[in-house]
Amino acid sequence: MPSNRPDVAPEVKRQEIRSAARSLFFSEGFDKTSVARIARAAGVTPNTLYWYYAGKEQLFAAVVEELTALFFMGLENRDPQEPVRETLAWVIEAMDAAQPLIVTLHEKARTSDAIAAVHERFHTEVATLIGERLRARGVDEARMPAIIHIVSFSVEGLLMHELAPAERQAVIDEMAARLFV
Amino acid sequence: MPSNRPDVAPEVKRQEIRSAARSLFFSEGFDKTSVARIARAAGVTPNTLYWYYAGKEQLFAAVVEELTALFFMGLENRDPQEPVRETLAWVIEAMDAAQPLIVTLHEKARTSDAIAAVHERFHTEVATLIGERLRARGVDEARMPAIIHIVSFSVEGLLMHELAPAERQAVIDEMAARLFV
């Protein structure tokens, strides 16, 4: 057995660690996932993980960053003309699986700079996209920042609380009807 | 030095532990507050704490329960006729100090039954109160559940994200103008 494995490219191993972490964070949550468990799932020892990532929180930040990049790619590829309620429904569906991560994101953003930065960037990008939709529909420019907050808070709320599908849809409809006008 | 202190009434000591926990949860956050530190602040040993509370999470649930009871007392004592924006501003202000606890509440609600119950109860009571205000203003009954969700999600959002006072006020105004009609 080799004591180290330089046969595997470092970028690949970074990815393996990140994937193992994502999978476990999803299924078990951040707190209940130990660094040892992530390392085992990635086929390395715990201390090797620290060569690739500065710590558990930075690894979490990297996972979130990867997911948000994917999310924005999907969102930007959608037709900007589509009805608001359809876009919102897609957003909720796309982020639904990440529910436990979103809660953790807010928790850790309070104490970790790395995570606060990811969180901040996400809100900024979402705000820009909602802003474009509002502007296209002729919403009063001065009121837009407040409306953007209400929309993104409501989306976050939908993701953080278990609602029945019909209730969820009703919230989306009400947002489309009352806020995007 | 007495090995135990039956001189202090058990209800008092329970309260001492709860107060110490609340204070530390506020200033340090749930994760960074160790049981040992709570015990020290309350003047007991860690294992004594376990005689009064089943664990750290149950203690957290008790703290949240105490705070929500206070919050609802304050809220119910307000004039139901007052403008919506004033009530909302009061709500935000009253809960602002509890910001870190609110994030933790959502995090732990996913895995702890005790905390999920407190969280659930809070949302139900808030929904009832918002519902009364909406009904008084003649809002369409069928649309009320969705609007209630948007309002409570937005309040939660305001509490979980640092907004400048003016932005915060703008969000409140927009809610009053667009949702309570």
Added chain:
DNA sequence: ACCTGAACACCGTTCAAGT
């Protein structure tokens, strides 16, 4: 540059023993 075995300080919780 990359990886390991072994250790470190700390955590929430438990338990046998006391009064």
Added chain:
DNA sequence: ACCTGAACACCGTTCAAGT
């Protein structure tokens, strides 16, 4: 019923040593 000292299993992280 109430409280303690001492221990338990586990945690994230570090470090000296290897290749």
